[in-house]
Amino acid sequence: MNVTEPNETVATTEAEKEKSGSQFGRWLVETAVMIALAFLLAQGIKTFVVQPFVIPTGSMEPTIMTGDRVLAEKITVRFRDPLQGEIVVFDDPTGRHPQLIKRVIAVGGQTVDIQDGTVVVDGAPLEEPYVHGKVTDPGTVPLPVTLALDEVWLMGDNRPNSGDSRFMGPIPESMVQGRAFAIYWPTGRIGSLSSP
Numbered sequence: 001m002n003v004t005e006p007n008e009t010v011a012t013t014e015a016e017k018e019k020s021g022s023q024f025g026r027w028l029v030e031t032a033v034m035i036a037l038a039f040l041l042a043q044g045i046k047t048f049v050v051q052p053f054v055i056p057t058g059s060m061e062p063t064i065m066t067g068d069r070v071l072a073e074k075i076t077v078r079f080r081d082p083l084q085g086e087i088v089v090f091d092d093p094t095g096r097h098p099q100l101i102k103r104v105i106a107v108g109g110q111t112v113d114i115q116d117g118t119v120v121v122d123g124a125p126l127e128e129p130y131v132h133g134k135v136t137d138p139g140t141v142p143l144p145v146t147l148a149l150d151e152v153w154l155m156g157d158n159r160p161n162s163g164d165s166r167f168m169g170p171i172p173e174s175m176v177q178g179r180a181f182a183i184y185w186p187t188g189r190i191g192s193l194s195s196p
Helices: 005-048
Strands: 050-054 069-073 087-091 099-106 111-115 118-121 151-155 176-185
Touching: 050 176, 087 151, 099 111, 099 118
Parallel strands: none
Antiparallel strands: 050 069, 069 176, 087 099, 087 176, 099 151, 111 118
C-alpha cells in the first residue's frame, strides 16, 4: 500500500481550492470592470449621443402628452443651428427645471410678432397645424422681437398652457441640448416626432 496517497490528496485538494479561489477573484474583478465600463458607456451615450426625457407638463400637448417619454439626439445641435419647426430640449433659463421641451418658432435674424392670436414671423403668418386652432396670446415680452443670430424663439404647442419665449424671451442656441425625435413610451404612442 502506498502511504503517501492521503497527503497527495490533501495537497491536491488545497491546490484546487486555491485555484478555485483565484478564479473566483479574477471573475469578480472582471465583472466589476465590465459593470464600470457599461456604466461609463451609458453615461457617454446619454451625455453626447441620445438621452431619454420624461415630459412632466402639458405644454406640448397634443404633440407630446404629459407622462410621455421622448428621446432627444444630441449630435445634430453640435454641427448645425436648430431649424424652425424642430422640437428641442434646452436648459431652463429660469433655473426651475433642469430642461424644458418646446418647438422652434423662429431662428437667428428673424422677427417674431403675435397679431390677433396668430404668430407672425418676418411679416408672414406662421402655418401651425400642431396648435390645433388654439389662439396664441402674447406674453410679458414686448413684441415684435428680432432675434440675434445666435438665438431661437421657442414655444409650446399648447399655447394657453406654455411658459415659453413669450415670457422668457429668446433663448441662446448654446442652451439647446438636443433635438427630440421620438416618443418611446407609452407603447400606444410610440412614434417619431416630425421635423421640418
